[in-house]
Amino acid sequence: MRIALMTDVHGNREAFAACLDHAAQNGIDRYVFLGDFAGYGADPGWVIDTVAAHVERGAIALLGNHDAAVLTNDNNMNEAAAAAIAWTRTQLDASQRAFLAGLPLFIEEEDRLYVHASGFEPDRWHYVTDLYAASRSLMATQAHATFCGHTHVPALFHMSLTGKFASFDPVARVDIPLNPQRRWLAVIGSVGQPRDRDPAACYAVLDDERHALTYVRVPYDIESAARKIEAAGLPAILGARLFEGY
Amino acid sequence: MDVHRLQAGQIVDGFTLEKPLDPGGMASFWRVSRPGTDMPMVMKIPLMRRGEDPLTIVGFEVEQMILARLTGPHVPRFVAAGDFERPYIVMEFVAGRSLRSLLDKTPLAPEEVAAAGAKIAFALHDLHRQHVIHLDLKPSNVILRDDGEAVLIDFGLSRHDQLPDLVAEEFDDPVGTGPYVAPEQVLRERGDPRSDIFALGVILYFLATGERPFGEPQSAAEWRRRLWRDPVPPRRLNAKVPPWLQEIILRCLAVDPAERYATAAQLAFDLQHPDTVPLTARAEKRERDGRIAVLLRRLRTPKRAPRRRRTVSGLLANAPIVMVALDLAPEAEGLREALATAVRRVLATEPGARLACINVLKTSRLAIDPEVDEHGRNLHLQRLVALRHWARVLPVAGERITYHVIEAVDLAAALVDYARNNRVDHIVMGARGASPLRRLLGSVSAKVVAEAPCTVTVVRTRESVSEAAAG
Numbered sequence: 001m002r003i004a005l006m007t008d009v010h011g012n013r014e015a016f017a018a019c020l021d022h023a024a025q026n027g028i029d030r031y032v033f034l035g036d037f038a039g040y041g042a043d044p045g046w047v048i049d050t051v052a053a054h055v056e057r058g059a060i061a062l063l064g065n066h067d068a069a070v071l072t073n074d075n076n077m078n079e080a081a082a083a084a085i086a087w088t089r090t091q092l093d094a095s096q097r098a099f100l101a102g103l104p105l106f107i108e109e110e111d112r113l114y115v116h117a118s119g120f121e122p123d124r125w126h127y128v129t130d131l132y133a134a135s136r137s138l139m140a141t142q143a144h145a146t147f148c149g150h151t152h153v154p155a156l157f158h159m160s161l162t163g164k165f166a167s168f169d170p171v172a173r174v175d176i177p178l179n180p181q182r183r184w185l186a187v188i189g190s191v192g193q194p195r196d197r198d199p200a201a202c203y204a205v206l207d208d209e210r211h212a213l214t215y216v217r218v219p220y221d222i223e224s225a226a227r228k229i230e231a232a233g234l235p236a237i238l239g240a241r242l243f244e245g246y
Numbered sequence: 247m248d249v250h251r252l253q254a255g256q257i258v259d260g261f262t263l264e265k266p267l268d269p270g271g272m273a274s275f276w277r278v279s280r281p282g283t284d285m286p287m288v289m290k291i292p293l294m295r296r297g298e299d300p301l302t303i304v305g306f307e308v309e310q311m312i313l314a315r316l317t318g319p320h321v322p323r324f325v326a327a328g329d330f331e332r333p334y335i336v337m338e339f340v341a342g343r344s345l346r347s348l349l350d351k352t353p354l355a356p357e358e359v360a361a362a363g364a365k366i367a368f369a370l371h372d373l374h375r376q377h378v379i380h381l382d383l384k385p386s387n388v389i390l391r392d393d394g395e396a397v398l399i400d401f402g403l404s405r406h407d408q409l410p411d412l413v414a415e416e417f418d419d420p421v422g423t424g425p426y427v428a429p430e431q432v433l434r435e436r437g438d439p440r441s442d443i444f445a446l447g448v449i450l451y452f453l454a455t456g457e458r459p460f461g462e463p464q465s466a467a468e469w470r471r472r473l474w475r476d477p478v479p480p481r482r483l484n485a486k487v488p489p490w491l492q493e494i495i496l497r498c499l500a501v502d503p504a505e506r507y508a509t510a511a512q513l514a515f516d517l518q519h520p521d522t523v524p525l526t527a528r529a530e531k532r533e534r535d536g537r538i539a540v541l542l543r544r545l546r547t548p549k550r551a552p553r554r555r556r557t558v559s560g561l562l563a564n565a566p567i568v569m570v571a572l573d574l575a576p577e578a579e580g581l582r583e584a585l586a587t588a589v590r591r592v593l594a595t596e597p598g599a600r601l602a603c604i605n606v607l608k609t610s611r612l613a614i615d616p617e618v619d620e621h622g623r624n625l626h627l628q629r630l631v632a633l634r635h636w637a638r639v640l641p642v643a644g645e646r647i648t649y650h651v652i653e654a655v656d657l658a659a660a661l662v663d664y665a666r667n668n669r670v671d672h673i674v675m676g677a678r679g680a681s682p683l684r685r686l687l688g689s690v691s692a693k694v695v696a697e698a699p700c701t702v703t704v705v706r707t708r709e710s711v712s713e714a715a716a717g
Binding site: 156158160161162164166168171174175176177179180181182 | 300303304307310311314315329330408409410411412415416
């Protein structure tokens with residue numbers, strides 16, 4: 001089965017649509033959305049409706065910290081992010097809010113764990129940016145492979161039988177074998193707001209028969225996405241950073 | 247699966263064990279068969295028990311990962327791999343002899359050393375092209391197929407530059423095989439394809455002299471010695487080693503990778519063209535360096551390799567072999583100028599390029615061609631002189647340019663063969679006009695473009711085109 005892993009769409013319709021098109025042309029059997037559908041971008045409603053339609057057809061969707069922030073009032077985000085959350089609240093209808101409210105924090109499927117931020121205290125939204133954070137997540141669960149997002153920077157961590165941790169910067173379009181001999185934690189880059197200096201949308205494909213993970217980069221219409229952010233009156237930085245991928 | 251209890255006739259995942267082969271240090275080998283598969287196959291089963299001996303475990307993991315994505319005639323074809331509970335790799339059984347079988351006959355004649363070396367270098371180049379550095383090249387890991395091609399085996403310590411380096415992550419000490427490990431590997435650098443060129447230099451040295459340049463050091467601490475102590479020049483051990491071969495071997499064994507051949511294809515090129523090897527002081531070196539020089543090098547040796555970020559394919563792309571085919575006919579003067587301009591442009595963007603200037607001396611199919619012209623001058627030599635004259639204006643260092651006059655009946659076929667045999671990356675050649683006759687007969691350049699195994703740039707002058715239009 002080929003599973004598309006997409007995360008951190010953040011209301012970016014153009015990037016999300018480009019990734020979904022790409023996936024549809026590449027024999028995807030199943031979709032897993034790792035959260036953060038809202039925040040930053042100008043089309044949170046469309047993104048949530050699209051995800052909800054996929055969930056009705058069997059896709060998995062998880063709750064992200066921005067989605068949670070839309071539903072509750074407490075958040076400790078930076079100014080631009082908080083402004084985007086406040087604006088997003090005004091855009092969502094009751095059914096869209098209900099959809100977000102029904103999302104789980106993590107899902108385990110076979111020997112895989114899907115979670116938005118980290119397997120360690122999923123509701124605390126820890127960032128997996130280094131070996132230490134990755135080891136905490138890997139030690140907290142039994143899963144052979146963990147898939148998460150949240151950092152917007154693609155990364156792959158692994159642990160050998162002897163307990164050694166290491167990290168690797170994945171190269172797009174190269175099949176990486178997730179050997180059963182070791183445990184893996186794959187941070188999937190962001191669809192809607194990449195921050196690894198590559199402005200193309202990022203997602204990944206897992207082939208669970210071949211145990212192969214492939215990161216994919218999809219160019220999309222950044223101009224339109226940025227223009228809509230500006231038109232919505234959202235902070236200018238949120239549009240500008242899309243061009244830099246940072 | 248208990249390796250020690252396997253028996254002939256037993257079936258493992260659909261493969262029938264036929265007979266055991268000589269075991270290696272870390273694995274046992276069985277000839278296996280499977281209904282529907284004609285290819286002779288071998289099953290490699292690591293000698294390990296769960297949780298023990300990380301080198302065997304990681305080595306198996308790495309080999310499984312890397313062999314599965316390698317293709318081509320210079321590696322055994324991958325067939326299948328088992329899982330962790332029942333680890334094995336099934337691959338093509340390569341018929342041939344191990345390079346080790348040549349070691350009993352050392353020292354070999356220089357031509358034999360060069361021939362075997364070129365085959366191994368081509369195999370290495372093919373491996374590097376696929377993003378993989380072997381990092382444990384040694385005679386027991388090279389099989390010479392019956393058709394003469396070299397096949398590389400055992401990728402347990404190898405590195406794929408687009409995949410996680412499981413070996414580096416597992417071990418704090420350098421890994422490799424004492425006599426062959428490159429100086430930068432001793433410093434734990436595992437990202438340089440020129441490490442394999444060093445190991446091939448050790449093999450060439452061994453074949454040419456019967457001795458190993460750095461002996462057989464047992465501990466990693468002893469491996470470090472090669473960072474400052476240079477080997478005895480091969481010609482001192484075997485007077486029959488010609489200067490060109492010593493030049494090649496010592497260049498491969500340079501401590502600084504930047505002083506070695508940039509690519510295995512460039513090394514193969516020199517091994518195939520002894521006459522054109524540019525000789526330096528290395529070629530005539532008779533003694534090892536003096537104590538002071540060695541001491542200074544030792545003091546300057548870093549504890550660790552400097553951190554560099556580069557990719558195997560990037561290094562290969564920066565050091566292409568560019569071949570320019572030159573028409574020396576008097577009427578092609580304008581075209582030759584245009585070719586010089588085109589080559590200059592290529593060299594400007596590829597400063598690591600190596601340039602081979604070729605002229606084909608057309609011979610007739612039946613008659614015996616004269617070797618001299620009507621004035622008694624050697625035709626071959628005249629053409630070499632003309633090639634050198636043409637190239638004098640090019641901004642390329644002497645050791646990066648070579649000249650070749652080849653004799654052939656079919657021009658285009660000769661150029662294509664040359665490009666293929668020398669792993670040429672880019673052909674630059676001229677096209678004369680586009681006359682109706684040429685269109686009918688098919689031009690040399692069109693045939694080269696259609697059949698060449700690499701990029702081809704065809705150069706035209708405006709004059710030649712308008713002449714053809716007028717005619």
